[in-house]
Amino acid sequence: MIICSYIDECVDDNGGCEEICVNKPGSFNCACPEGLRLASNGRHCLDVNECLLRNGHGPCQDTCTNLHGGYTCSCDGIPGTQLAADNHTCEDVDECSGGTAGCSHTCISTLGRVFCMCPPGYELGEDWKTCHDINECDLEDTPPSCPNSCVNTVGSYICVDEPQQRSPEEQEPCESGYSRDETGNCVGKSQRSPNSSFRKLC
Ligand SMILES: [Ca+2]
């Protein structure tokens, strides 16, 4: 009767391996964890410099720093960006998040810079942050559609009806019991007072 017994070389001093010893029937070999490679002596593990690829960037979009058994990426070389959740690419830092970054209205962030924008009817002030109403009635380059009856409003403007220029003879007669006063309004004959509660507009 022949009894075969395998010797586990890894039991004794880890088989002489620096990191991982893999026992096999009749033999064994050394291995290294991810990020390290087996040295030519078959026992020691050497670091892999992942950053040597791509002109020193390695797998990183920007800066690659080699570590023993690994590497780390950073985005110090691309202003306005930060390392994304994938730990490799660089993403724009949104300076507008959590606030308006000083903009009175709309905040836009791109590549580390903040731009403020204004809604229609407003223009950006000298601080490049605060939106001020445009007085459309005073615009010379693009005058309003009603240059003679323009009233500026916040964010826009309105056109008010121009006052009637017709002479009293051309105006329609007032209802019975009313007559037209000096401003052209029909007022009760017995209440010819500007403050009268019986004042009636035609
Ligand atoms: Ca490394």
Ligand SMILES: [Ca+2]
């Ligand atoms: Ca306006």
